[in-house]
Amino acid sequence: MEYLFMSLQSHSKKTRWQDYLKSGNRIFIGSNAAVPNALIDDLITNSAQLHDIEAVHILTLSENKWAKPEHQDLFKVNAFFIGGNNVREAVAEGRADYTPCFISEIPTLFKENILPLDAALIMVSPPDEYGYCSLGVSVDIISSAVKAAKYVIAQVNHKMPRTNGHSFVHINQIHAWIEVDQQLPELPAPVMDRVSEQIGQYTSMLIENGATIQIGIGKIPSAVLHYLANHKDLGVHSEMITDGILDLMLSGVINNRRKTFHKGKTVVSFCLGTQRLYDFVDGNPHVEFYPSEHINSPVNVAKNDNMVSINSAIEVDLTGQVVSDSIGYQFYSGIGGQVDFIRGAWLSKGGKPIIALPSTTKDGKISRIVAHITEGGGVVTSRGHVGYIVTEYGIASLIGKSIRERALELIRIAHPKFRKQLLEDVRKHYWVPTYQDNSPTSVPELGAIELKKFTFDKLEYTLRPLSPADERKLQEFFYSHNKETLIMRYNHYARQMTRESSCKLVSVDQHKDLALCFTQRNALGEEIHAVGRYYYIESNNCAEVAFVIRETKRGKGMAKALLNEMIRIAKIRKLNKLIACVRRDNAPMLKVFESAGFIRTYSEELDEINLAVDLSDAQETKTSEKKENT
Secondary structure, eight states: EEEEEEEGGGOOOOOOOOGGGOOOOOOEEOOOOOOOOHHHHHHHHTTOOOOOOEEEEEHHHHHHHHGGGGGGGEEEESSSSSSTHHHHHHHHTTTTEEEOOOOGGGGHHHHTTTTOOOOEEEEEEEOOSSSEOOOBBBOHHHHHHHOOOEEEEEEOOOSSOEEEESSEEGGOOOEEEEEOOOOOOOOOOOOHHHHHHHHHHHHHTTTTTOOEEEOOOOOOHHHHHHHHTTOOOOOEEOOOEOOHHHHHHHHHSBBOOOOOOSTTTEEEEOSSSSSHHHHHHHHOOEEOOHHHHHSSHHHHTTTSSEEEEEESSEEEEEEEEEEEEEETTEEEEOOTTTHHHHHHHSSSTTOOEEEEOSSSTTTTTSSSEEEOTTOOOOOBBOOTOOOEEEEEEEEEOOOTOOOHHHHHHHHHHHHHHHHHHHHHHHHHTSSSOOTTTOOOOOOOOOOOOOEEEETTEEEHHHEEOOOOOGGHHHHHHTTTTTTHHEEEEEESOOOOHHHHHHHHHOOOTTTSSSSEEEEEEEEEEEEEHHHHEEEGGGGGEEEEEEEEEEEGGSSSSHHHHHHHHHHHHHHHTTSEEEEEEETOOOOHHHHHHHHHTTTEEOOTTTTEEEEEOOOOOOHHHHHHHHHHOO
């Protein structure tokens, strides 16, 4: 073994890698931004006597020359994760293999000699004064490959950052080396579009202050990080970090103060981004790199309270099954760390496992929320693992939901043009009853993400449209009322709300009528605290308003906020007026209406009072002039 002491330059002789490789070997190739390209080039150039070398690796940000057709006699590629140039094509054409495995368990394949490694080809920084080289920007499964391989062959790169954590390899572990500098590959921040921005907004709403996050790379992760700019005290325990994480650390949003595992540190297994990110992690004591078996271990992930895992998918079926490594029969990427972190978030106290994806393919022609998985597609994350699915149309909470409820939740966040067909498809399997006759409709007047955040009595609530998936929640809301509330709302003591009647109340054509609710998320899911609706009367171009508030939430401003929002939407829709009918003894409700400008009108019923507010342009002009004169 060539023993590297204080400096590589001090050696007059370098052991040749050719002394350690032979035909039929299995080699490991360094990951992500740490591919030893110069070493690979040298191997290809001097490989006249070598054949059938099995090359195993995960994602490699490289030209991936070993996967080119002209080198198929030299290399047999076996990818744990498919991506980058040439590898996906090689797998699709049958020249390369794909081995599905959780990232956290790949090290076991090496350690237990299930896939014994003859050599690990890696990239490292130069050794320090103590003889330690750093694996730099990618520790991930490289660390386990170094420990398990018979021989370690390194490309020493002076441009490789020295990262902290468990990222070091001593020179006595390296058997052969070449010293070639190369610029690390960069991934510029993706340009966000409207869809990814909306998904980012929705996802950020699921992340509480003080949470610890795991997130990947791409448009959606970038959008999520963008919308976390006003959060506080976030932590990071993630397979990877990008420039977006860097920005949040510099702004103080990510400070890791409230983490319960590796407190005070951002912990990762690799990073991908621009040179700015690579410079940021170089010697940074606040960012520590650990092997995948540590970072991706679901048990370790779960040691972080309020762990939020954010991953993506190719398609999700209406039961919650997630396909993320294949498009039909074509393998596209890999299992990666998705299940590791989804499971870890589930086990975490207050954790949230999230799958975020666009509702359609790029051209908008194919729904990614599907009635059944595309033939050949494989489930990576099971329906039992999923917590939340997010698209640009909202958040579907699947926690504790039946198949019927899941289907309705997911149809609600599918693209509107596919909702009717999805509903028809699930009916074929009796998942959704026939009395559920409406697919969800949108309320664009609420804004791009169709919900708003309100704070009442220092607690945060969400204002959003009522949807068919709320059938059970509305039932629970109904049965939370006392006798007095039921009499005030329905003008008689209503004792029952059947599944069928609840279903009719949540199956609203929101383009014509309007039904909004205030909800709050807790450990048990989402709870309705207030419902406001109006019913459109076409003959007079007006609507009748009604709402009800949970007894424990009254007097906090919910009724006023609901009514103001309904008035605002009615004006946008050019309604002439809104009317209401209130029991004479319901003084609080009368006060809410009259404070909003409703005026009492004639009523034939002695125990009821009719009210109305004029929304016409003429009335608004008259009101404005009156205010000015006053």
